[in-house]
Amino acid sequence: MADDRPEKILAALGGADNIVEIEPCITRLRCELEDGSLVDEAALKALGAHGVMRSGNVVQVVVGPEADTIASDIEDLL
């Protein structure tokens, strides 16, 4: 992906230091975070996320079918 969306999504998740694991699942990024409260939900939605589901430090960001690509781009940034 040529745009800077993965970088911005990573920032909205609290940055690389906050990521324990990111796993793509077809339509969403399942993110296990050090601190779920650092997530900027409004920023994720502004970046095109269809929805954000939080359960403590596990946050799922619904990004649509590009999830696989976005996740691997984020992995490259970690």
Add this chain to the structure above:
Amino acid sequence: MTLRVASPVAGRVVPLSEVPDPVFSQAMVGPGVAVEPDRTAAEVVSPVDGTVVTLHPHAFVVATAEGAAVLVHLGIDTVKRKGEGFSLHVVKGETVRAGQAVVSWDPAEVEAAGFSPICPVVALDATAEALGDLADGTAVTAGDALFTWTR
């Protein structure tokens, strides 16, 4: 044009809102229907003619030449099965016909492992108004029409 979207599995068609996952029940990635599958081992078939653009053991997306992409998800949270119980018949990027086998699975096994085997079939990035003739409430076999998608 109007695209006919076929059921990937045999079972009973239910509204997407009955799927126990907000991504699907709130139609976050698009409208569609879900199929509560018959609890027998079966081949899951492609809902449309197109290219397999995304492929996981438990889910796949087929995009038509016109760019209409249909998501088939086999069960809920089944990514956690890590492919166990799913046997792929195609590779990513392969051209498939509607009705062609994509993956084999056993909904009964998925259910026994503690997961809902319900299968959302979603018209990605479509509007709800674009779908018609939804087969809600009916019994279908794999390949039967689930809905039409006007684009």
